[in-house]
Amino acid sequence: MTVKEIFDTMEYGPAPESAREALAWIAERDRQFGLYVGGKMTAPGDLFDSRNPATGEVLAQVTQATSDDVDAAVSAARRAQRKWAALSGHERAKYLYALARLVQKHSRLFAVLETLDNGKPIRESRDIDIPLVARHFYYHAGMAQLQDAELPDREALGVCGQIIPWNFPLLMLSWKIAPAIAMGNTVVLKPAEYTSLTALLFAQICDEAGLPKGVVNIVTGDGRVGEAIVTHEDIDKIAFTGSTEVGRVIRRETAGSGKSLTLELGGKSPYIVFDDADLDSAVEGLVDAIWFNQGQVCCAGSRLIVQEGIADRFYAKLRARMDKLRMGDPLDKSIDVGAVVDPVQHKRITELVDAGAGDGELYQAPCPIPTPGCFYPPTLITGLSSASMLMQEEIFGPVLVATTFRTPTEAVEIANNTRYGLAATVWSENVNLTLDIAPKLAAGVVWVNGTNMFDAAAGFGGVRESGFGREGGWEGLHAYTKPRGKSQPLKPIAAFPAPKEATVGALDRTAKFYIGGKQARPDGGYSKAVWSKQGALLGHVGIANRKDIRNAVEAAHTAAGWSKTTGHLRAQILYYIGENLSARADEFAARIDAMMGGRNGSKEVEAAVSRLFTYAAWADKYDGAAKPIPMRGVALAMNEPVGVIGGFCPDDAPLLGLVSLMAPAIAMGNRVVLAASEPFPLAATDFYQVLDTSDVPAGVVNIVTGSHAELASPLAGHLGVDAVWAQSGSDVSALVEIESAGNLKRTWVNNAQARDWFGAAGEGREFLAQATEVKTIWVPYGE
DSSP, X not given: OOHHXXXXXXXXXXXXXXXXXXXXXXXXXXXEXXXXXXXXXXXXXXXXXXXXXXXXXXXXXXXXXXXXXXXXXXXXXXXXXXXXXXXXXXXXXXXXXXXXXXXXXXXXXXXXXHHHHHOOOHHHIIIIIHHHHHHHHHHHHHHHHHHHHHOTTEEEOSEEEEEOOSSSHHHHHHHHHHHHHHTTOEEEEEOOSSOOHHXXXXXXXXXXXXOOTTSEEXXXXXXXXXXXXXXXXXXXXXXXXXXXXXXXXXXXXXXXXXXXXXXXXXXXXXXXXXXXXOHHHHHHHHHHHHSGGGGOOTTOOOEEEEEGGGHHHHHHHHHHHHTTOOXXXXXXXXXXXXXXXXXXXXXXXXXXXXXXXXXXXXXXXXXXXXXXXXXXXOEEEESXXXXXXXHXXXXXXXXXXXXXXXXXXXXXXXXXXXXXXXXXXXXXSOHHHHHHHGGGSOOSEEEEXXXXXXXXXXXXXXXXXXXXXXXXXXXXXXXXXXXXXXXXXXXXXXXXXXXXSOBOOSSOOEEOEEETTEEEOOTTOOEEEEEOTXXXXXXXXXXXXXXXXXXXXXXXXXXXXXXXXOHHHHHHHHHHHHHHHHHTHHHHHHHHHHHHTSSOHHHHHHHHHHHHHHHHHHTTTOOOEEEOOSSSEEEEEEEEEOSEEEEEOOSSSHHHHHHHHHHHHHHTTOEEXXXXXXXXXHHHHHHHHHHHTTTOOTTSEEEEOSOHHHHHHHHHHOTTOOEEEEOOSSOOHHHHHHHGGGTTOEEEXXXXXXXXXXXXXXXXXXXXXXXXXXXXXXXXOOO
């Protein structure tokens, strides 16, 4: 095409980016790559091909790591970790700063290599991915610098196993490695099988930065390598980004191991357009939402939900914009849509569309499809119902599915009608409307009048089956740190046995459950006696079963309005609970002493009253933040309740332990289902009398008694429960984590380690963080 023809037609001319330097870098290494272990590249082992998805040509051959290779990498990381963590934050900051600068110095090489290996347009890797990689290392260099002063009570976890996907190979590497090493951890990272080359280039700049040997280790290969990392006994944390199905497997594989876990999984993100939106801007935003990176984005705006009155006009504008999209060589700077990463992914996209497109109206952009290569045309399917398969299943390709709504309430219902909860987009010129809708959406990130905005300062992560944990910001650092100090193993506590000669009072006293604000008899009709040390019968408590758990969870869901109350109101009610408990302090103290055979009852009641006052104080003071993102806008990190939390209360502090779980949870707007101390349950069943006189709405607090081991499965496996806290005297941690995989709920377990419920470890920000989800709402501003 000549310059004159370009001016006459107003067509984009080709603007090819040279691949010469990237191909030369590959050729210098004989097109074969080993692993990066202990600061050195190993000799190549068994090799597999890494191909350019735009041409099908083999770029290089990469080593298939073995379990022995993973062992070597973990050993190198373990040897390096103690010295690395012992460095001052300032010393580690200098290394992260050096990595950031080297990413910038090699930015063109990284960008071209990423496009060759992944198939994404060079404009995206050059202008989005690589600058964000450098930003993450700069940002976390600052976090390392501030660690000693700002996080004095937290320390590194140890060795982190990290498994990243193929859609953003280098960017996901930076999201994982930067916070991990900033906090003093060492890492063993597995890049995706399809896209390992930029990770191996990153290994080179680790050497150029002088990073101590073993701090970063990179092992390549297929899923067997990931499995070896997940199951390795000497790894302290697993961070995984990938499919929900694999995330579920990892949750089960790591259950009971004590490994910390962060999962960033799939999504089916809604893109909501109201009738007062700037439609042209919303269309352009939609191009970025779904055809950015060929739709291979976990938070892609793949579900278009448009207000009915403007739907036809919006679809017409969207189809006209699709007609102008350009597909072709990803190294051409004028290209909008590049290649899908691999024939396997191309086949999956094709099969899903073929299976589900008949439910609606299919439109595909008329752009020529290059051959050879893995190219799939930008696709729009309208007229679907919210229950249609394509509206529910993650396609992970350049396919947009659409439906309509009439009212804001209906928009929220459709948006939340999915098992996922990663991201959402809302378009409206009415900011009041957008900020009313955003908190109602089940998503970890919400973009207002924009999409796919990311920054190292703003936490990113999902809820529901999109995973748990956050990456980025202060909240992301908690995933790579733990409270300082060593814990002690729990000592099992048994209830006092029935005596040979019992002392029984004249009146029967049978405690019931507390469900939905009322006393409830056990469904199974079984009870057990509670005896004092001296052999006196203190009373009977019910033995809960699966149906009792079901009833308690249903009652908790009827109290959903509690999450919408103000912190001020929740604080008042917590104060009331404390006040009423204090009025009956002597009675509760005597009960605790009788059950436990000690004299610490008064101390425990006093600590419980104080703890209620502590969380009453926190109820309206656990603040969010406006993140300092590098754009005209704000990213609001808002603390939201998790939802329904199941809790297994500790045995050694039957009243204080229950209050220590209940109070932070309800202070943050959650509802709870609590299994009382197993050997000493009467403190809990007495406590619900206090709740009855303290204006606690029905269903906010539900209390059952019985065997924690038998209740762990129905409570942790219930799909209506959003998180489980297992602080039990029984070792139910593994069972809770296994059962939680059903809907990938959050868990907080003690792994049979003791906690000082009377000390600083028994309260504070750790409990508040467990009781909240951080939702990041991006609000750009300006004309």
